Amino acid sequence: KSLLDTIGKVRSNSYIPVLLLGNKTDLEHRRTVGVEEGHQVALEYNCQYYEVSAAENYVTINIAFQALLRDAKMNQQQKSMLKRRRTSLVNVSKKLGAMFSGKKDCAEFDKRRTSMDVNSPLKLT
Numbered sequence: 139k140s141l142l143d144t145i146g147k148v149r150s151n152s153y154i155p156v157l158l159l160g161n162k163t164d165l166e167h168r169r170t171v172g173v174e175e176g177h178q179v180a181l182e183y184n185c186q187y188y189e190v191s192a193a194e195n196y197v198t199i200n201i202a203f204q205a206l207l208r209d210a211k212m213n214q215q216q217k218s219m220l221k222r223r224r225t226s227l228v229n230v231s232k233k234l235g236a237m238f239s240g241k242k243d244c245a246e247f248d249k250r251r252t253s254m255d256v257n258s259p260l261k262l263t
């Protein structure tokens with residue numbers, strides 16, 4: 139849990155995908171942490187939880203790491219989408235700012251608007 143606490147501090151406001159693995163499921167008779175507890179901790183720390191056995195097979199481990207990579211990829215895509223949206227909002231607000239302050243961009247906008255005017259004849263060039 140102290141490791142998860144540290145990760146939580148590093149995460150602060152941004153989301154970082156974390157995978158919690160309960161290893162050695164083949165040694166069920168020596169289990170000290172229950173499945174429920176594992177899921178509870180995962181919920182508490184907002185991370186994925188899988189129970190695996192490195193000794194028995196690697197399929198579940200593969201699945202777990204694939205899920206982590208998917209999570210990281212989705213997170214990255216969301217971040218870049220937000221960045222693009224923010225950039226285009228800034229561009230729009232710059233254009234609007236220029237329009238209302240009567241700068242060059244405003245004249246450019248007016249020219250374009252006039253050429254798209256439904257009442258003016260269609261130019262086929």
Ligand SMILES: Nc1nc2c(ncn2[C@@H]2O[C@H](COP(=O)(O)OP(=O)(O)OP(=O)(O)O)[C@@H](O)[C@H]2O)c(=O)[nH]1
Pocket residue numbers: 161162163164165190191192193194
């Ligand atoms: N039975 C079993 N043994 C495992 C499993 N994973 C690792 N081990 C064994 O546990 C021992 C410690 O493995 P390490 O990879 O050094 O892991 P560690 O985190 O440094 O040590 P632990 O505190 O024992 O987990 C080694 O003898 C491994 O072979 C598993 O899934 N099942």
